[in-house]
Amino acid sequence: MAEINKEDVVAVLNRILESELAGVVRYTHYSFLVFGFGRIPIRSWLREQADESLLHAQQVGEWITTLGAYPSLAIGPLLDSHTFDIASILRESLQAENVALALYRELLALVEDRSVALEEFARQMIHVEEMHAGEVDKMLRRPGEMTTSAERLASPP
Ligand SMILES: [Fe+2]
Numbered sequence: 001m002a003e004i005n006k007e008d009v010v011a012v013l014n015r016i017l018e019s020e021l022a023g024v025v026r027y028t029h030y031s032f033l034v035f036g037f038g039r040i041p042i043r044s045w046l047r048e049q050a051d052e053s054l055l056h057a058q059q060v061g062e063w064i065t066t067l068g069a070y071p072s073l074a075i076g077p078l079l080d081s082h083t084f085d086i087a088s089i090l091r092e093s094l095q096a097e098n099v100a101l102a103l104y105r106e107l108l109a110l111v112e113d114r115s116v117a118l119e120e121f122a123r124q125m126i127h128v129e130e131m132h133a134g135e136v137d138k139m140l141r142r143p144g145e146m147t148t149s150a151e152r153l154a155s156p157p
Pocket of ligand 1: 020052053056100129
């Protein structure tokens with residue numbers, strides 16, 4: 001089994017760490033801004049996402065030190081769009097989640113057939129993040145709407 005290129009792997013892991021930490025801040029921030037009838041369940045959902053991002057950041061940070069490298073203290077880009085509209089919040093979250101997903105795919109490409117544990121971790125995270133993106137996509141659909149928002153954007157009516 002070929003060795004991993006530690007420098008490249010740590011670079012991607014640090015970008016993932018920064019992006020997950022940005023997720024913690026973003027979801028927490030948005031959870032304060034939910035007003036209206038849906039406030040209670042949506043606020044809890046956003047807080048759960050913040051907790052999940054923190055868990056992911058912690059797992060990634062542990063991997064970085066396991067590899068004998070230094071974890072980044074930086075945080076990924078945060079966009080304050082000053083939005084209070086749930087659909088915009090969800091769309092912005094979906095965009096950020098897709099960025100994270102692409103980073104986990106980058107990680108998988110770097111560790112595939114080189115490290116069983118890191119490959120397993122990358123696949124597991126891709127699974128979790130894809131399910132999450134699918135869930136957000138469903139939240140963005142109107143009742144009865146079967147096409148995904150990605151499909152809708154690709155071929156507008
Ligand atoms: Fe995540």
